[in-house]
Amino acid sequence: EPEVTQTPSHQVTQMGQEVILRCVPISNHLYFYWYRQILGQKVEFLVSFYNNEISEKSEIFDDQFSVERPDGSNFTLKIRSTKLEDSAMYFCASSGLERTDTQYFGPGTRLTVL
Amino acid sequence: EDKVVQSPLSLVVHEGDTVTLNCSYEVTNFRSLLWYKQEKKAPTFLFMLTSSGIEKKSGRLSSILDKKELFSILNITATQTGDSAVYLCAVGNFNKFYFGSGTKLNVKP
Numbered sequence: 001e002p003e004v005t006q007t008p009s010h011q012v013t014q015m016g017q018e019v020i021l022r023c024v025p026i027s028n029h030l031y032f033y034w035y036r037q038i039l040g041q042k043v044e045f046l047v048s049f050y051n052n053e054i055s056e057k058s059e060i061f062d063d064q065f066s067v068e069r070p071d072g073s074n075f076t077l078k079i080r081s082t083k084l085e086d087s088a089m090y091f092c093a094s095s096g097l098e099r100t101d102t103q104y105f106g107p108g109t110r111l112t113v114l
Numbered sequence: 115e116d117k118v119v120q121s122p123l124s125l126v127v128h129e130g131d132t133v134t135l136n137c138s139y140e141v142t143n144f145r146s147l148l149w150y151k152q153e154k155k156a157p158t159f160l161f162m163l164t165s166s167g168i169e170k171k172s173g174r175l176s177s178i179l180d181k182k183e184l185f186s187i188l189n190i191t192a193t194q195t196g197d198s199a200v201y202l203c204a205v206g207n208f209n210k211f212y213f214g215s216g217t218k219l220n221v222k223p
Binding site: 031035042048050055056058091105108 | 156158159209
């Protein structure tokens with residue numbers, strides 16, 4: 001069964017460093033999302049992406065964040081200068097032809113900022 | 115402000131019990147409501163609901179949406195210890211989904 005994959009599973013970085021989280025969505029999906037979940041808190045929407053551009057972004061998704069689909073298969077989230085409060089589990093999700101299609105989540109990347 | 119509220123926040127039952135989890139929402143431009151099960155890591159999909167009054171079923175799980183009263187319920191019958199998890203409700207608004215805080219279900223043997 002097709003699945004969303006994410007790498008790395010765990011990333012440890014120093015405050016102020018740049019990180020890139022990678023996702024490979026399900027191959028025929030067209031809509032891509034990033035969410036984050038701070039430990040013990042709810043899943044929060046960050047950004048959605050369609051047709052090579054951002055469809056919508058939340059207040060959390062400030063200038064420190066960017067997304068890219070560099071090669072037609074990968075979908076990346078970059079945090080330019082990490083802060084302690086960026087420590088969280090970051091989930092990538094994708095969905096198919098319709099915006100309301102089921103979103104399938106990847107296993108997540110745990111980001112720890114020291 | 116758009117929001118999704120789940121209740122109860124946590125629930126402890128014994129195997130064989132039936133549970134009902136609630137999700138109410140206030141989201142502009144509502145398009146769909148999704149239920150997920152989150153055990154250790156990523157949420158896994160259970161149901162997507164877009165129309166009122168149509169029950170979705172999968173084994174012992176079922177769910178229904180009321181778009182007039184703006185809520186959904188998730189029922190689990192004959193619970194098993196493997197049902198222990200956090201159950202998440204998410205409501206879709208075009209390109210954005212809002213998640214509730216989840217209901218933590220603990221099923222004891």
